[in-house]
Amino acid sequence: MRKLVKNNVYRVGVVDWELQRFHGDEYSTHHGSTYNSYLIQEEKTVLIDTVWMPFAEEFVENLARESDLDQIEFIIANHGEVDHSGALPALMKRIPNTPIYCTANAVKSLKGQYHQNWDFHVVKTGDTIDIGNGKQLIFVEMPMLHWPDSMATYLTKDNILFSNDAFGQHLATDKPFNDQVDQCILLSESIKYYANILTPFSAILRKKLGEVLALNLPIDMIATSHGVSWRENPTQIVEKYALWANDYQENQITILYDTMWNGTKALAEAIAEGISMEDSDVIVKVHNIAKSDENDLITEVFRSKTVLIGSPTVSNSILHSVAGFLHLVKELKFKGKKAAAFGCYGWSGESVKTLNDVLVSAGFEVLNDGFRVQWNADTNSRAEAVTFGRAVAKREHEGVTSPIR
Numbered sequence: 001m002r003k004l005v006k007n008n009v010y011r012v013g014v015v016d017w018e019l020q021r022f023h024g025d026e027y028s029t030h031h032g033s034t035y036n037s038y039l040i041q042e043e044k045t046v047l048i049d050t051v052w053m054p055f056a057e058e059f060v061e062n063l064a065r066e067s068d069l070d071q072i073e074f075i076i077a078n079h080g081e082v083d084h085s086g087a088l089p090a091l092m093k094r095i096p097n098t099p100i101y102c103t104a105n106a107v108k109s110l111k112g113q114y115h116q117n118w119d120f121h122v123v124k125t126g127d128t129i130d131i132g133n134g135k136q137l138i139f140v141e142m143p144m145l146h147w148p149d150s151m152a153t154y155l156t157k158d159n160i161l162f163s164n165d166a167f168g169q170h171l172a173t174d175k176p177f178n179d180q181v182d183q184c185i186l187l188s189e190s191i192k193y194y195a196n197i198l199t200p201f202s203a204i205l206r207k208k209l210g211e212v213l214a215l216n217l218p219i220d221m222i223a224t225s226h227g228v229s230w231r232e233n234p235t236q237i238v239e240k241y242a243l244w245a246n247d248y249q250e251n252q253i254t255i256l257y258d259t260m261w262n263g264t265k266a267l268a269e270a271i272a273e274g275i276s277m278e279d280s281d282v283i284v285k286v287h288n289i290a291k292s293d294e295n296d297l298i299t300e301v302f303r304s305k306t307v308l309i310g311s312p313t314v315s316n317s318i319l320h321s322v323a324g325f326l327h328l329v330k331e332l333k334f335k336g337k338k339a340a341a342f343g344c345y346g347w348s349g350e351s352v353k354t355l356n357d358v359l360v361s362a363g364f365e366v367l368n369d370g371f372r373v374q375w376n377a378d379t380n381s382r383a384e385a386v387t388f389g390r391a392v393a394k395r396e397h398e399g400v401t402s403p404i405r
Contacts (some may be wrong), residue, residue, distance in 0.1 A: 001062070002039065003159070003176050004186070005038065005176065005219060005223060005229065006158050006160060006231075006319075007077065007158055007222070008040060008041045008042055008133075009039070009040050009041075009155065009158060009160060009223075010038065010039045010040075010041070010066070010212045011036055011038060011039075011176050011223075011229075012037050012039045012047075012059075012062065012063055012066060013034055013036040013038075013049075013051050013059070014034065014035050014037075014051045014052070014055040014058065015032070015034050015060055015172050015173070015174060016032050016052070016055070016172055017031050017172045018032065019032045019033050019170075019172070021030075022083075022170060025242075027169040027192070027197075028293050028294075028295045028296065028297055029315060031170065031171045031172055031185060031189060031294075032169065032170070032171070032172025033170040033172055033226050033227065034051070034171070034172060034226055035050075035051035035052050035055065035083055035084065035114065035225070035226070036223070036224060036225045036226065036227075037050050037051055037063075037068065037087075037119045038223060039063070039129065040155065040164060042131045042132040042133045042135055043131065043132020043133055043377070044074075044130075044131040044234070044382045045067060045071045045072050045073055045134050046072070046073065046074060046076060046137070046233050047063075047072050047074075047075045047076070047077055047164075047213060048055070048073075048075075048076040048078065048129055049076065049079070049084045049085070049164065049225055050075075050084065050085055050086060050088055050091060050151060050347035051078065051084070051086060051087050052082060052083040052086045052087075053082055053086030053087065053089075054082075054086075055086070055087065056086055056087035056089070056091075057059065057090055059087045059090075059091075059092045060087060060091050060094065064090070064094075067138075068139045068199075069091070069095050069177075070095060071169070072095060072098055073099075074098060074099040074100070074101055074129075075088075075091075075098055075099070075100045075101070076100075076101050076102070076137070076153050076154060077100050077101070077102040077110065078102070078108030078150065078151050078152060078162060078164035078225070079106065079147060079150045079151070079164045079165060080102070080105075080110045080113065080147065080149045080151060081109075081147060082113065082206055082369060083225075083226075084164065084221050085110060085113070085114075086164075086308060088100075088114065088118075089114050089116065091096050092116065092118055092262075093255045093345075096330065097119060097356040098119065099119045099120075099121050100118050100119060100120050100121065101121045101123050101129070101139070102120065102121075102122070102123065102149070102150050102151070103123065103124075103141055103143075103150075103151050103235065104122045105143070105147075105148045106147035106149035106151070107122060108149070109147070109191075113197050115306065119329060121303040123139040124139065124141060124276070124304055125139060125140050125141045125150070125151075125211075126138070126139070126140075127139045128270045131390045133134075133157075134157060135155060135156050135157045136155075136156045137153050137154065137155055137156075138153070138154040138156065138198060138215075138217070139151055139152075139153055139154075139213060140154065140211075140215070142166060142208055143204070143299060144204045145165065145166050145198065145202045145204065145205060145208060145371045146165055146197050146198055146270045150164060150165065150166075151164070152164060152166065152212075154217055158217055158220070158221075159220035159221065159223070160216045160218070160219075160221045160222075161172065161217070161222050161224070161300075162221065162225075162281060163222050163223065163224065164224070164225045164239075164242075164350070165197070165224075165226065166198075166205075166222050166224075166227055166305070167190075167222050167230065167237045167241065168193060168224035168226035168227050168239070169186065169189035169190045169192075169193045169223055169224075169226060169227035169228070170189055170192075170193060170226055170227060171185065171186065171189050171226075171228060172183070173222050173227070173228060173308040175228065175360040176228060176229055177228055177229055177230075177232070178228045178229065178230045178231065178232055178234075178237075178253050179229045179231065179232035180228070181228055184226065186227075187216070189227065190237065190240065191240075191244065191299060191303075192296070192298075192299045193226075194240075194241065194244050194302075195244075195291060195298050195299045195301075195302035195303075195332075196295050196298050196299065196332070197301060198241075198244075198245075199332045199333065199334065199381055200331070200332055200333045200386060202244070202245040202246075202247070202335070205241060205245045206242070206245045206246065208223070209238065209241065209242055209245070211382075219234055219235060219238075220234065221234050222234045222237065222238075222342045231301045234237045238354045244302075247335040247336035248302065248303075249305040249336065249337065250283070250299075250303045250304070250305070250341070251281060251282050251283060251286075251301065251305065252283040252284075252303050252304045252305065252306040253275055253282055253304060253305065253306045253308070253392065253393070254282070254284075254285045254286075254287070254300045254301060254303075254306075254307050255268050255272055255284070255285070255286045255302075255308045255310070256287050256289050256290060256297060256300075256307065256308070256309055256310070256322075256325070257286075257287075257289065257308075257309065257310030257311065257342075257343075258259075258288060258290045258310075258311055258321045258322050258357070259288070259310075259312060259320045259321070259344075260312050260314070260319070261312075261376075261378075262376075262389070263312060263375070263376045263377065264311060264312050264342070264343050264344050266376070266377050266382065266385075267310060267342050267343070267344065267371070267373060267377060267382075267385045268286055268310050268342070269286065269310075270377070270382045270383075270386050270389065271308060271342060271371070271385050271386070271387035271388055271389035271392070272284050272286050272389060273386050274385065274386035274387060274388060274389020274390040274391075274392075274393070275389040275392060275393040276392055276393075277386070277388075277393075278389070278390040278393035278394050279394070282289060282393060283303075285300055287300065287319050289322055289325050290319075290321040294325055294328060294334035295342070296327065297325065298329070298332065301329060301334065301337070302334070304337065305337065305338065306337065306338040306339065306340070306367075306392060306395075307337060307339045307364070308339065308340050308392065309322065309326065309339065309340075309341050309342075309355050309369060310322075310340060310342045310343050310355075310360065311343045311351045311354075311355060312342065312343050312344045312351055313343065313345035313346070313348055313349050313350050313351040314351070315348070316348050316350050317350060317351065317354050318351045318354050318355060322355075323358075326358045326359070326362065329362050329405065330358070330361060330362035330363075333363060334362070334364070335363065336362075337365070337397070338365045338366075338367055339353075339359040339364035339365070339366055339367065340366065340368055340370055340371075340388075340392055341355035341356050341359065341366070341370035341371075342370055342371040342372065342385070342388070343355070343370075343372055343373075344372070344373050344374070344375065344376065344377070345372060345373075345374055346374065347358055348373060349374065351372070352369070352370035352371070352372045353370075354371055355370065356369070367392060367395050368391075371384070371385060371388040373385070389393050
């Protein structure tokens with residue numbers, strides 16, 4: 001069933017209540033998601049985006065009940081990824097000659113995925129299409145937000161920006177607008193979405209936000225392709241993106257580790273105690289990487305000014321849970337963050353050096369040589385771990401370092 005967005009604009013996508021993992025198994029969706037498609041019915045009928053392929057037949061049948069498919073004059077493909085274009089093959093079987101407007105890169109991605117030579121029309125930033133009743137669609141290319149083929153579409157008079165993946169969040173709800181859902185969950189899913197998907201493109205996003213603002217387009221609503229649309233104070237999410245894109249950090253230190261026999265866990269807890277003793281205002285969070293959701297941990301890294309990573313030495317290296325997580329951290333290209341390493345060992349003791357090397361390659365400023373303890377911490381080495389935590393907490397003021405043990 002379609003839901004009214006504004007005037008002659010309707011949301012006709014799908015709510016995926018059961019979705020728990022996305023992008024294969026790369027992204028956790030604790031609250032499900034939506035695949036938002038929009039039907040504009042002015043003098044011309046326009047469809048913006050479709051849905052993920054498993055819902056294709058359901059989507060097309062529902063769409064046919066809402067509108068005569070033959071009346072759709074053209075389709076806007078803001079992004080070629082399958083969660084937005086997956087119903088195109090089923091839809092185009094019904095209306096094969098319908099033009100598809102998209103970027104040049106979207107033509108490549110759509111042809112590459114579906115191997116169809118549909119009637120593509122390439123658009124660029126500033127191009128417009130009249131849809132009747134004095135309204136136009138204006139296209140804005142948004143490459144790398146988050147694919148090279150991405151763009152947004154703006155509807156004049158109604159002042160709606162169809163932003164595709166930008167400004168969205170994975171949140172399954174039958175309520176289409178930001179003011180209708182739990183605000184804590186909305187903010188949590190929005191920052192998680194940015195941290196895990198858009199962080200590597202922050203510099204591009206800063207530039208693109210400036211370009212969009214320079215167009216001087218009034219924005220009364222931002223209609224996203226996942227989750228809710230922003231109608232109450234819609235620019236609040238734009239302001240959040242501007243903040244998040246600027247090497248974001250809060251007054252938070254996060255300690256992430258894995259452990260074999262709880263030795264490294266004991267160090268993590270002692271270091272956390274030392275940080276809190278030194279700075280009662282800083283937020284300290286401690287997580288076992290192997291027992292936590294990696295996307296939630298990435299969000300904590302995103303929030304943090306400093307991250308401490310711990311692993312025991314295993315086979316002259318680190319635990320694979322920590323190695324895999326750090327690979328993901330490196331992919332996201334965090335900027336302006338500090339780090340330190342710690343861990344226990346029994347024999348060779350390479351884990352701290354390995355962690356330092358990976359943290360440097362991931363773009364972190366490593367504060368010191370790290371902290372390591374042979375075997376399990378005794379009373380003295382636990383006290384040294386507390387001291388190490390205190391040193392990390394006051395690093396910005398005094399540049400204190402702790403030698404490796």
